Amino acid sequence: xxxxxxxxxxxxPSYSSxxxxxxxxxxxxxxxxxxxxxxTGNELTFSIWTYCTTTxxxxxxxxxxxxxxVSNGRILNVHLPHESGGGRYxxxxxxxxxxxxxxxxxxxxxxxxxQWVNWAFTANASTGSMKIYRNASLYASGTGKTKxxxxxxxxxxxxxxxxxxxxxxxxxxxxxxxxxxLSQAEVTQNYDAFKERFGFGGxxxxxxxxxxxxxxxxxxxxGGDTSSSEDLVVTGNARVTGILTVGTSSLT
Numbered sequence: 001x002x003x004x005x006x007x008x009x010x011x012x013p014s015y016s017s018x019x020x021x022x023x024x025x026x027x028x029x030x031x032x033x034x035x036x037x038x039x040t041g042n043e044l045t046f047s048i049w050t051y052c053t054t055t056x057x058x059x060x061x062x063x064x065x066x067x068x069x070v071s072n073g074r075i076l077n078v079h080l081p082h083e084s085g086g087g088r089y090x091x092x093x094x095x096x097x098x099x100x101x102x103x104x105x106x107x108x109x110x111x112x113x114x115q116w117v118n119w120a121f122t123a124n125a126s127t128g129s130m131k132i133y134r135n136a137s138l139y140a141s142g143t144g145k146t147k148x149x150x151x152x153x154x155x156x157x158x159x160x161x162x163x164x165x166x167x168x169x170x171x172x173x174x175x176x177x178x179x180x181x182l183s184q185a186e187v188t189q190n191y192d193a194f195k196e197r198f199g200f201g202g203x204x205x206x207x208x209x210x211x212x213x214x215x216x217x218x219x220x221x222x223g224g225d226t227s228s229s230e231d232l233v234v235t236g237n238a239r240v241t242g243i244l245t246v247g248t249s250s251l252t
Contacts, residue, residue: 005177007032007159019116020197022049022173025160031167034157037177039064039075039149042125044093045178046076047190049198051116051171055109058082060166061119062175066095066154074100075154078121079166081107089140091132093123094147095154103130103142116198118191124181125149135200136191138184173198 011029016022025031048061061080066073079090090104101123111117111134120133125148132140159175160168174194182190195201 005035005037007034013160016171019173019199020194022051022171023160024171025168027169028167030160032159034064034159037064037157039177039179041179042148043123043179043181044076044149045120045122045176045180045182045187046078047118047120047174047176047178047182047187049116049118049173049194050080050112051114052081052112052168053114053170055081055083055087055113058084058166059160059168060158061160061168061172063156063158063166064154065156067156071100072156073097073154075149078119080119081109081112089132091121091130091140093130094125094145094149096147096150099147101130101142101145101147103132103140103145105140116200118194118198120182120187120190122181122187129181133184133187135195136184136188 009023010031010033011027013030013032014024014026016024023032046062050061052059059079059081061078062076063072063074064076065071066075073095074092075095077090077092079088082088082090085106087107087109088104089107090102092100092102094101118133118135120136122131122133123129123145125146128144128146130142130145131138160172176190192201
């Protein structure tokens, strides 16, 4: 952390240098703990890049709470995904000694499973707004959520974990906490700064302009998956200007 708020890895999460670096959480005991962070105030943003590899468990991406409080006093909690209701998200904040604010809804696996996704969760107690952004687009929102961050000294400070039944399996990168509500423009700025690292804005999202030749002797994928019997798969619309040679035949 640039602010000296370094996490501590617990029970063996591993590290990959791919995509600029990410942590791999592979079991129910793998997690990280955070140091004491003063979140006191009205506003907060939590941003994270995730690549979830399973749907079955009730995940906690982040859990900051007070073990003496109701439901562990949720100062900040994100379940994504959560197995209830066939798949849901939950965004909780602002425990005040008796309750906390929440927005939640359905979460299809196509929105998070086996893919890099940037999530940003914002809260502003002054305006009562809670919002979730997926890849810089507004995904969900709620109003009338006016509980402030008055209890910032909870004793539970977890990443990728809450309990033996609430944990995360997959990869996590670029976790950020702000003591302000980021605007959508600011969320987009952060997303744009990292998106190419995670396969967006290039061939990975199917929006590439290729201005030079490509030679390949192995399988190539543009927006789809290749099997051992397929050398090229294009999913979606494609336009070729010039001559395309496939095998010994040419198409114009």
